[in-house]
Amino acid sequence: MPSKIFALEGQRVWVAGHRGMAGSAFVRRLAQENCQVLTVPREIVDLRNQSQVDAWLAEMKPDVVLMAAGKVGGIVANNTLRAEFMYDNLAMTSNVIHGAYEHGVKKLIYLGSTCIYPRLAPQPMPEDCLLSGALEPTNEPYAIAKIAGIKMVEAYRTQYGCDFVSLMPTNLYGPGDNYHPAHAHVFAALLKRFHDATIDAAEEVVVWGTGTPRREFLHVDDLADACLFVLEHYSGPQYFNVGTGSDLSIAELAALIAEVTGYKGRIRFDHSKPDGTPRKLVDVTRLRALGWTHRVDLKDGVELAYRSFTQTSAAARNDRAR
Ligand code: GFB
Secondary structure, eight states: OOOOSSOOTTOEEEEETTTSHHHHHHHHHHTTSSSEEEOOOTTTOOTTOHHHHHHHHHHHOOSEEEEOOOOOOOHHHHHHSHHHHHHHHHHHHHHHHHHHHHTTOSEEEEEOOGGGSOTTOOSSBOGGGTTSSOOOGGGHHHHHHHHHHHHHHHHHHHHHOOOEEEEEEOEEESTTOOOOTTTSOHHHHHHHHHHHHHHHTOSEEEEESOSOOEEOEEEHHHHHHHHHHHHHHOOSSOOEEESOSOOEEHHHHHHHHHHHHTOOSEEEEETTSOOOSSEEOBOOHHHHHHTOOOOOOHHHHHHHHHHHHHHHHHHHHHHHHO
16 A cells, blocks of 8 residues: 555545535545535536636635536437537536646546547556547547546646546446436446336336446445545556456346346347447556555445435435425
């Protein structure tokens, strides 16, 4: 374990995007640290608006920024809301990174995504395969915006000496996920669909695509832990993949979620829906060499995520009943 080069203690830490799945995990994780967490709802500061971001930074003067804000979604959301995914992410990224530079932020962590790597990248995908081939068309606008963010982080370090670092989380899941039937990522979409099918004793659940694409899944609390680890132990020009180092097919994921939710019916694959990238497994050698490894294995993670989903749904039902 390397020694700490930066201590969070006493720092003012702005979590940008604190209502999202990653941002809310950062807030939970930071509660264990002796630091001051700053958040602001989008009704007050729209991160796409440069002057609002600038005014917020001038007033709050954070020492650290965790940039978890972004417009995100699954394969269909990415493919249909192409303009929004591009504009919203480019605008938020550029306002937050440039503002952090202008207001003397000491450290910033930027969250990219593994869809920045070429569609047919070598597996597992090393950080160095960035920009070595064509992107997956279904999420190209989002990937281009994320690549712009990584390159901004790089450029602000080179030209201005900003201590900003990028992380590339693999597909995330956990509390605070979006369960929208069409726009969710596969994990949350299937968790909800299998849960509903179990409650309704449905005979069939439809899973999009062929079931053969392979994906890697990381519990969002592990991402939050990795983020603080990098913040405190690394300062330099490298960026880091964050994953578990193992993947499974969508068919295997569906079977696992069916088991955890208690679903006993049939699973049908809808070949009219897109498969996306055939495989997306990150090479985690670089972050492991720095001293960080994930803690939550997928089987435990599905159970944890399901528990959180059912508790949140029960709380929402109680709220509606009041
Ligand atoms: O999480 P997901 O939507 O996005 O997963 P990506 C897509 C894979 O899961 C495809 C299959 O192979 C889908 O055919 N799948 C099966 C489903 N059933 C469903 C379902 O009900 N909903 C969804 N969404 N998929 C995303 C990118 O790629 O990964 C983002 O689009 C981002 O930009 C994210 O990078 C991490 O893994 O393909």
